[in-house]
Amino acid sequence: MKDNLVQEQETLKNGDENGPLEPENERKIGSSQGDSAELGLKEIELVVPDSNITPDGLVRNEKDAKNTIELFKKAEIRGLLIGTMTFGEELPTMSIAEAFSQFPIMLFGTKEGPFTSEGNRLSDSFCGTLSASSGLYRRKIKFGFAGIVFPEENAFKQKVRDFAAACLAANGFVGARIGQVGPRPAPFETCAINEVMLIEKFRQRVIPLTLADAFYQANLIDENDNEIKSIVAEIRQGIDCSKVPPESILKAARLEKVLSDFIAKEDLCCLGVQCWTAMQEIFGISSCLSMGRLTEKGYPAACEVDLHGALTMLAQYLCSFKTTPPHFIDWTIPSQEKENLFLAWHCGNVPSCLAAPGSRPQVDKHSILLSDTSYGTLEFPLKSGVVTLSRLAEYDGQFKMLITTGQIVEDKRRLRGSWSWVEVDDLEKLYETLVYEGFIHHASLTLQR
Numbered sequence: 001m002k003d004n005l006v007q008e009q010e011t012l013k014n015g016d017e018n019g020p021l022e023p024e025n026e027r028k029i030g031s032s033q034g035d036s037a038e039l040g041l042k043e044i045e046l047v048v049p050d051s052n053i054t055p056d057g058l059v060r061n062e063k064d065a066k067n068t069i070e071l072f073k074k075a076e077i078r079g080l081l082i083g084t085m086t087f088g089e090e091l092p093t094m095s096i097a098e099a100f101s102q103f104p105i106m107l108f109g110t111k112e113g114p115f116t117s118e119g120n121r122l123s124d125s126f127c128g129t130l131s132a133s134s135g136l137y138r139r140k141i142k143f144g145f146a147g148i149v150f151p152e153e154n155a156f157k158q159k160v161r162d163f164a165a166a167c168l169a170a171n172g173f174v175g176a177r178i179g180q181v182g183p184r185p186a187p188f189e190t191c192a193i194n195e196v197m198l199i200e201k202f203r204q205r206v207i208p209l210t211l212a213d214a215f216y217q218a219n220l221i222d223e224n225d226n227e228i229k230s231i232v233a234e235i236r237q238g239i240d241c242s243k244v245p246p247e248s249i250l251k252a253a254r255l256e257k258v259l260s261d262f263i264a265k266e267d268l269c270c271l272g273v274q275c276w277t278a279m280q281e282i283f284g285i286s287s288c289l290s291m292g293r294l295t296e297k298g299y300p301a302a303c304e305v306d307l308h309g310a311l312t313m314l315a316q317y318l319c320s321f322k323t324t325p326p327h328f329i330d331w332t333i334p335s336q337e338k339e340n341l342f343l344a345w346h347c348g349n350v351p352s353c354l355a356a357p358g359s360r361p362q363v364d365k366h367s368i369l370l371s372d373t374s375y376g377t378l379e380f381p382l383k384s385g386v387v388t389l390s391r392l393a394e395y396d397g398q399f400k401m402l403i404t405t406g407q408i409v410e411d412k413r414r415l416r417g418s419w420s421w422v423e424v425d426d427l428e429k430l431y432e433t434l435v436y437e438g439f440i441h442h443a444s445l446t447l448q449r
Contacts, residue, residue: 087125178271178310350418
């Protein structure tokens, strides 16, 4: 699978295995087989057995299952759709599911057409669906259920698209390589993780880079380096840098190049950075601007070496088909004026593409540190829209993910940092969940497309 930037869309291969039909019904239900273009799902490549693989592209027996397995393995599918067309043999379906049980699986059945003139049904897909679902349950193969549908229905198309996003997230999350730039801040036990659990559960790997090495490499880069000049020009385009000494922008460009080189060399998916206070005291800037730019380029960067936070950002980014960069936030305070509204905030690490219309992103001093060596926060309000908020946590070897939705509400006030007011259905319940379930003050927010 190709690695795309934010502006591009990821295409995911899914296998579509159609359950058996009785011969007299094949012609009537054959239209339910289609490709991703017919379904209007440009993010997905459907791999479907055709009449060269199985009779009429349908799976009836173990021979058909074997041929379909070979097709799917050759195509390197990353998810499996099982459609039951009628009440047919369940074991061939189980053979295919067992061969791809490491990937996400979604099951659906087809709706019944009208009765025949003799009073008979054209199919009995729900019985077939139950045969398949009980077989999967019996084998402890996890799966999702998309319902009993006509595949042309918009609701089904959306479920397939959601399933494909889950496939992409699972494929990118398992085996992810995570960059750790410096140790976590000493006061923040909240950012402590069990690295062994990441290895055991998800085959993930944490690759460290010391701050000393990062700063040393950055200071070696000539200011006339063409890549540095290009980064500086990109930063100044569309961003107000009037408050910032030119030297601080140059340092931000050098830091971005070092982190970009680290990502490329180690094939990283995301990273966590120790963004205070050694960053300011030794290197002389805040890293927020550089981190936001990396996030916008498709490499989510979490503050304060929050590696679980970086993985949460990665999952959200993958679920958007790599089209929408996330914002790494603090949950912070409820609104003083309106119920069920809270401030989603951070120091200035947000990608500039998320800026509210009419706002001009501005680089400034860190609003908490306020020293002359803390320039580098990119500050503005986020644009309005529906958002998903998520947070990964691990306790006693068990991982869990908080997922909720809300709506960014437009606000004309000018606050420090990168921020948005998010309205949710029940803020009290959300806060209680965060408190009682051991979630920390960091989360990832992404705007829905």
